[in-house]
Amino acid sequence: MKLHESTDRIERQILLRASRSRVWRAISNSDEFGAWFQAKLEGPFAAGATTRGRVAIPGYEHLKIEMTIERMVPESLMSFRWHPYPADPETDYSSEPTTLVELHLEEVEGGTELTVTESGFEGIPLARRAEAFRMNDEGWAGQLENIAKYVES
Amino acid sequence: MFAALGDENRLAIVASLCAQGPLSITRLAAGSSVTRQAVTKHLNVLEGAGLVRGIRRGRERIWELEPQELEVAHRYLDQIAQRWDAALGRLKKFVEEN
Numbered sequence: 001m002k003l004h005e006s007t008d009r010i011e012r013q014i015l016l017r018a019s020r021s022r023v024w025r026a027i028s029n030s031d032e033f034g035a036w037f038q039a040k041l042e043g044p045f046a047a048g049a050t051t052r053g054r055v056a057i058p059g060y061e062h063l064k065i066e067m068t069i070e071r072m073v074p075e076s077l078m079s080f081r082w083h084p085y086p087a088d089p090e091t092d093y094s095s096e097p098t099t100l101v102e103l104h105l106e107e108v109e110g111g112t113e114l115t116v117t118e119s120g121f122e123g124i125p126l127a128r129r130a131e132a133f134r135m136n137d138e139g140w141a142g143q144l145e146n147i148a149k150y151v152e153s
Numbered sequence: 154m155f156a157a158l159g160d161e162n163r164l165a166i167v168a169s170l171c172a173q174g175p176l177s178i179t180r181l182a183a184g185s186s187v188t189r190q191a192v193t194k195h196l197n198v199l200e201g202a203g204l205v206r207g208i209r210r211g212r213e214r215i216w217e218l219e220p221q222e223l224e225v226a227h228r229y230l231d232q233i234a235q236r237w238d239a240a241l242g243r244l245k246k247f248v249e250e251n
Contacts, residue, residue, distance in 0.1 A: 012234060036244040036247040037243070084233055118233065118237070121230065
């Protein structure tokens with residue numbers, strides 16, 4: 001996975017040994033997306049529509065997810081907006097800035113290259129960053145790493 | 154705060170302060186095409202974002218980095234990037250085995 005460092009965006013890349021249409025299905029089908037992303041999502045993805053759900057990691061099922069889909073270009077690009085940190089059910093995040101996540105698919109030798117770009121971190125308030133670190137202290141990031149190791153072993 | 158860094162002149166100022174330690178506006182403007190006035194404006198934006206602070210030294214003010222803010226920004230982005238790494242790892246297993 002490649003890393004491009006910047007001050008306001010994140011980019012990650014991964015080679016998947018699967019066909020473009022297989023990868024597209026895993027990304028564009030909300031049930032499949034939820035299966036690997038670890039979220040329980042209500043209803044399909046559709047451009048212009050918002051799909052809601054919750055984190056499906058044990059101990060964190062109270063955290064909400066809300067994805068507003070922007071573009072769905074079959075087998076090529078899916079983009080959506082959300083809040084990059086899990087939402088506290090007591091807090092109203094509707095006025096806060098969202099980030100844009102873009103998932104690009106490209107057919108390459110050996111399979112499909114997926115590039116994830118998340119941008120729009122400008123304007124994220126200090127309080128939210130502190131909250132993200134608190135979640136880290138509570139082991140969320142560590143939890144994800146453990147799960148990744150488990151499923152990859 | 155990320156917006157404060159999203160300008161190449163401001164990034165250059167941060168880089169200079171990082172490499173050379175505290176500097177005056179004169180030193181920051183020297184050897185570049187940016188005017189003292191522009192440097193001052195950029196420093197004010199960076200100060201407003203908590204990234205630098207000015208200290209009085211004799212007649213002049215010198216400017217130094219407040220590294221904590223930058224670290225907070227980097228750590229936050231690192232964290233989100235790590236979350237993506239973990240999720241992409243699970244996606245890989247998901248599509249390669251189903």
